[in-house]
Amino acid sequence: MEITKFGLQLFVRLEQMALHLRRTQNTLSRLRKSVTDKTQRLREALLARGNDLRALLASAGHAIVVTGGKITKFSSELCITLEQGTVRLRRAVNTLARLGRSVTGKTQRLREALLARENDLRALLASSVDAIVVTDVDGRFVEANPKASDLFGVSETNLKKFTVDVFLSRRQILYFEGNGSSFIRPKEGRGECKIRRLDGNLRLAEYIFVANFVPFRHLYRFRNDRQWAPRKRTAA
Secondary structure (H helix, E strand, O other): OHHHHHHHHHHHHHHHHHHHHHHHHHHHHHHHHHHHHHHHHHHHHHHHHHHHHHHHHHHHHHHHHHHHHHHHHHHHHHHHHHHHHHHHHHHHHHHHHHHHHHHHHHHHHHHHHHHHHHHHHHHHHHHOOOEEEEEOOOOEEEEEOHHHHHHHOOOHHHHOOOEHHHOOOHHHOOOOOOOOOOOOOOEEEEEEEEEEOOOOOEEEEEEEEEEEEEOOEEEEEEEEEEEOOOOOOOOO
């Protein structure tokens, strides 16, 4: 009886252990399957990620090549543009240098011409037997010779304090349009005019007038001056 009882307990215990063993095997099978599935999915994900990474690297490499080509092309075009700009700049500098030399030469020649004209004028003023004066565009005396001082009855120094309008009307000689400063074209006139001296005496003189004989300077030359007397009326 005891052996039978022990055998029965042993059988029950072995049955329970077999049940626990099957459960453990089932759990291990499920865990193995789960690990296998997760491993497979992880491998597939890593493979897909690797493919994406390779595609990204390939795209980036292509973009780098394209960008490198564009940079090389831009650098080449920039070098060509800079070279062309340098050539144009050198040409512009040379042109400006030539213009500067030309302007300097013309300015020097003009200065020499004006100096020669001034020397000629001084020689003319000193040697002329006629009264000669030079005025600016406002009619103020700038130069005068001794004969002009005798004609107007004013010393050469004091004559520069007056304008020509004090002694004669400019309308007798030349009608100026505008203010005179914008009228710089040379113009010559001849005729006779009456000169009123400061002492009140009138003189009749033949004149030669050259407006703007140099820019903004007018020359008057008076000759054969004589005292003016009004004509006597004859009886009807």
